[in-house]
Amino acid sequence: MRHNGRATIVDVATTAGVSVTTVSHVLSGRRPVSAATRARVEEVVRRLGYQADPSARGLRTQRTRLLGLVVPDITNPFNAELAAGLQEAALAEDYLTVVCETPKEPSRVRAVMRQLTARRIDGLVLGRYPTDEGVLDALLATGAPVVRLGGRLDAGPGDVVHAAETEGMRDLVRHLVRDRDYRRIGFIGGAPGAEPGGDRHRGYREALTEAGLAVPEDLVVWTDFTREGGRAGAARLLAAAEPPDAIVCANDLIAIGALDTARTSRLPVPGRVAITGYDDIEAAALVSPALTTVLNPAREIGRSAARVLTDRLDGREDGPAREVLLAHRLVRRESA
Structure with a gap:
């Protein structure tokens, strides 16, 4: 009936x-x-x-076929693309994705993971968060397979899926030095200690050192991974006694904010200062001048994370934790 x-x-x-x-x-x-x-x-x-009826099936199998994604800022186009890729690959395996946005305070991250655990998620994808002891404990407490979107494989539980952040920034700065002959290059990152800013800052420093250039500590600014953060960071750099001839930014949103500041200050880009981003979100090609940046394949990172999780959940993979490293690519445009 x-x-x-x-x-x-x-x-x-x-x-x-x-x-x-x-x-x-x-x-x-x-x-x-x-x-x-x-x-x-x-x-x-x-x-x-x-x-x-998925709830009835869940009662029989003790599985919900739900995957949780926790990211710091879903309004960042990179995270939106990541979520789309995750959902696409998850749905192909009959899993549904629950997307949770939470700031980077460890207590907030732990609270969200407790809620996901209470709802019996089958697997968890965790964005770039500080992995303090409390966060690691909360990850383990979920009892679910975990994919972390960055960091070292041995720095926490689960598998890791990411692109090479340090190498990508190193390639970008090499381009500025070798191909464009910039010498005084500033850096705008996110909040201190917030990844992937640290990985990208490392690539910036390595490329300058490799080129025999001093790392200008007075031209390193930490702000937020937002357009407003980029405006504020660029204002500080451009007001320096010896301002930079190029600014590399830890993501495209920061770089778009830096372009705003250069425009307001009537400084031509790249004529007076070059500005570059990272991630290659859609807006990077739409602003003027279009941003030179690094492709960080958000959608494919999401797809890969879903495949890694569903392989473990459905018994296709039961080996030790593994790292999936995806290719980055330098994207040359008009801003540098």
Whole structure:
């Protein structure tokens, strides 16, 4: 009989003239069923508009088929692309994604993970957060497979999926020095200690040292990973006694803010100062001048994180934790 106007698995079985177990085998694909029986059951499923009840399946399997994604700022286009890639690959494996935005304070991160645990998520993808002891304990307490989007493999539980942040920034600064002959290069990062700013700052320092250039500590500014942070950071750098001839930014939003400041100050880019970003969000190609940046493949990072999680959850992977490193690419445009 129908429940709340919806066809049930019993309705399908009765109409098709088979057992409920046979319908379950057809729907799951995990047990062999004759071609004729499968075709008859699938036709009835279509005709009745039957949809499996995920909550009922969860009671039987003790699985919810929910994946949690926790990121600091969902308004950042990089994180939105990441979430889209995660959801795309998760849905292909019959998982649903729950996206949670929470600031980087460890107490807030722990609170969100407790809520996700209470809702019995099957797997967790964690953005770049400080992995203090409390956060690591909360990760372990979820009891779920974890994918971290950066950091060292041995710095916490679970697998790691990311692109090479340090190497990407190093390639960008090498381009500025070798191909564009900039010598006094400033850096605008996010809040001190907030990743991936530290990894990208490391690449900046390594490239300058490699080129035999001094690292200008007076031209390193820490702010927020936002457009407003970029405006404020660029204002400080451009007001220096010896301002930079180029500014590298820890993400594209910061760089777009830096472009705002240069425009307000009537400083031509790149004629007076070059400005570069990181991530290659869609807006990087739309601003004027278009940003030279580094492609950080957000959507593919999301897809890869989903594949790693679902491989573990569905038994296709049971080995030790692994690191998936995706390729970055220097994107040369007009701003540098």
